[in-house]
Amino acid sequence: MTGLTAMHRRRPLRHRLIALMLAVVTTVLLITVVASMTLVFRILSGERDQRLDAALAGGSGYTDVTLQIVDVAGRTRAILQTRSRGPAVPATEAAAAAVRAGHPVTASGPDGAWRLSARPRPDGTWLLAAQPIGGEGRLHDRLAVIWCGTVLVILLITAGLTRHLIGYGLRPLTAVAREATRIHAGDLTRRLPAGTADEIGQLAAALNGMLDRVQAALHERQQADERLRRFVDDAGHELRTPVTAIRGWADLYERGAVPDIEVSTAMRRIRQETERVGSLVDQLLQLASLDQPAAGRVGPDDRRNVDLAEIVRDAVLDARAVDPDRPITTDLPRTGTAPVCGDAMALHQVVANLLANIRAHTPPGTPARLHVQHQVAGGDRIVLRVSDDGPGVPAEMRDKVFDRFFRADPARAHRGSTGAGLGLSIVAAIVADHGGDIRAEPGDGFTVRISLPAARPASTR
Known part of the structure; x- marks a missing residue:
C-alpha cells in the first residue's frame, strides 16, 4: 500500500x-x-x-x-x-x-x-x-x-x-488513461484507442489483447462455474431418487412393515437402486478422471495404434448379443485401414455407449448403422458415424446432447430408460482426450459423427 x-x-x-x-x-x-x-x-x-x-x-x-x-x-x-x-x-x-x-x-x-x-x-x-x-x-x-x-x-x-507540445503528444496517452479508468470501473467491454502505429498505439493494442483474453477467461470461468453448479445440482438430483428409494425400503423393513413374502422384493429393489447409485458414481468418477490429464488413465506415451474398424466390429457383436432383435448394419473398411493412436478399451467404450444410447432412446427393433471411413481431404482423419432411425433430437437441442445430465426430448426416451444422461458426456470426453471432435449431425433420426486423427505408420513414429 x-x-x-x-x-x-x-x-x-x-x-x-x-x-x-x-x-x-x-x-x-x-x-x-x-x-x-x-x-x-x-x-x-x-x-x-x-x-x-x-x-x-x-x-x-x-x-x-x-x-x-x-x-x-x-x-x-x-x-x-x-x-x-x-x-x-x-x-x-x-x-x-x-x-x-x-x-x-x-x-x-x-x-x-x-x-x-x-x-x-x-x-x-x-x-x-x-x-x-x-x-x-x-x-x-x-x-x-x-x-x-x-x-x-x-x-x-x-x-x-x-x-x-507535451500536451499534444500525450493526448493519445490521456485517452488511453481515460478509457482504462472506465474499464477499471467494471466495463470490460470497452477497449483502448489503438489507431496509431507509435508506441502508445502498440501499448493500447497489447492491452486490448490482454483485455480480450481476460474477458474470455472470465466468461469461460463463469460458464465453468455455471456448468459446475448445474452438474452438482443434477448429480444431487440423480442420486436423491435411488437413495430415497433405498431409505424408504430400509425404513419399511426396520419397522416390520414389509410382509415376509415381500422381503425378497424389498431386497431386490434395494440392490437395484444400489447398483444404480454405483453406476452413477462410477460414471462421475470416470468423467472426473477424464477432466484431469494423466489422472490414472492411459497417457499419450502409452497409447498404441489400434484399428477403429476392428473395435467397431467387436462392439457391434456385443450389441447384437444384448439386443438380438435390433438390426445393426455396418460399413467398415478392411482390417488395418482405419488406424488411430489411442486406448483400445476407451475407444470400445465410445462405440458401446453410442449403441447403448440407441437402445435406451429408440423403440425396440429400430435399425442402427455404423460407418467408418478414412478421409484424407481436410486432414488425415478416421471418421465414425453412428446413426439410427429413431425420433431424433430437435435442432435447438442438438448441440447440447453431449452436456452432462442432458435430458433429450421425452419423445426420444424409450420406456424403461433410467440413464443419468452421462453416456454421451463420457463419449465426448474420451474423444476429446484422443484429440478428436464429435458432433450431432442434422437429418432423420439421430446421427453422431466422430473424427479422430489417423495414426501414422509405425515406421514414421
Missing part, C-alpha cells in the same frame, strides 16, 4: 516532463553562458597581454598603457607614459607583484584592478607596463545581467512550448 500511495502522490507525467526539459535546457544554457563568458574574457585578457608586451618592446601608439620605471620593491623611479584618463600609475604593491612574478599578472589596489607586466633593465630597475581593468569588471556585470535575462526569457518560452 505504501508503494501505491507514493505512486499516486507523484506529480503528473506532463509536469515531470516539463520540469525535466527545463532542467536540461537550464543546464545547457548555464554551461553555454559560463563557457562563452570565459572564452570572451580569456580572449580580451590575451589581447591585453599582447598590448602590454608590445608597449614594453617599445611600441608606440598604446596611449592607454602606463609605462614607468620601478625598482625591485615596486617604487616608481620615473614615469615614461601615463593614461589620459583614470589613475596615472598603479599602486606600489601592484607594481611589486608584477616584478616578483616575471609575467603578466592581475593585481588590485586602492584605485582598482590593474593588469601589469614587467621587464628587467640593465641597471637593475624594471620597466613596468600597466593598464587598469576596472572596465572589464563592469563589462562582466553587464554581460551577466544580459545573459540572466536572456536565459530567463528562453526558459519561459521553453516552458510554454514544452507544455503545449
